[in-house]
Amino acid sequence: MRNSTPEATQNITRQQLAADRTLQQDPTITVVPADKGKAVVVMDTVEYREKVRTLLSDEETYTKITDKRRNPTSRLEKNLNKLLSEIKSCPSTHDQNVKQVDPNLHHRLHGTDAIPASSYGLPKIHKPGIPPRQIASCINAPTFNVFRHLVSILSPLLEEKYLINKSVVFAQQVRDQPITEDEIMVSFIALFTSMPVDLALQIVREKLQQDVTLTERTDISVTNIMKLLEFVLKNSFFTYDQEHYQQTFGCAMGSPVSATIANLVMEYIEERAISTATHPPRWCYRERGDTSSKC
DSSP: OTTOOOOOOOSSOHHHHHHHHHHHHOTTEEEEEOSSSSOEEEEEHHHHHHHHHHHHTOTTTEEEOOOTTOOHHHHHHHHHHHHHHHHHTSBOSSOTTSBSSOHHHHHHHSOOSOOOEEEEEEEOTTSTTOOEEEEEEOTTSTTHHHHHHHHHHHGGGOOOSSBOOOHHHHHHHHHTSOOOTTOOEEEEOOHHHHSOHHHHHHHHHHHHHHOTTGGGTOOSOHHHHHHHHHHHHSOEEEEETTEEEEEOSSOOTTOTTHHHHHHHHHHHHHHHHHHHOSSOOSEEEEETTEEEEEO
16 A cells, blocks of 8 residues: 555546647637636736736836846856855854855755746736736746755744734634724735845844854854845846846745745834834734734
8 A cells, every 4th residue: 555656536627628738739828827816817928928028117126138148047157156165165153163055055055057037927816907926936047046045044033923824814813803983904015026125134134143043053154144145136037038137126026035035024124113103003914925904
């Protein structure tokens, strides 16, 4: 029984499977998951691409790299590997006989033949006009493994005082809170792309400097952690429709470290705002990067 292979089963009929394959093979149709929920969206390809291009035309957030000779991927990989080599030669701050990046970790973080992050849009079917949410998939990008390693270092910094992980629980909590005539409910959304990177770096540095358990999970110094974090956050390149872009403001959706950074920033802002408010909110909840409070 231990070595037996379970029988493969289908949860859709053959007709549904055939229809799905037909849609995927039709170049005039784009099939993508919805931004929220488990819905599947079938869109006209021209309309889908126009919506994504409109999103990427926001010059305050994205910059299109028009010089075809400036493929940033190899340059990004080269500069990141150089930074990793510099950190590799540094001794640990708590043990001079230990390197901050040992050979195994250097091998995991070192980039080789990386590919650029690829962008796509998830339709927000719950909003008028069905605008897309831009996602940059960083898998196999030069910075991907560094992103993941930084998550392991930074995640323990989270206090999660107001965080609710499940949408169902969030909805239940809000539903059970009465709102009187002299109160309002406020929600803050789109936190990833609205977050200044320099503010995020400042907050993370302060949290790391205050963390007495940091040396238990990494030999990398706070200074070098910040060098890596600043490098990956400020070098957010991706491609869409064979064209290269750079995100110049906020954190990229799709980056493994973005959620951790966004939550650290929101914890800092929430705590500071609530503790200094003349009339603090009666409750405050944060769910998946969105914050709601009542005051």
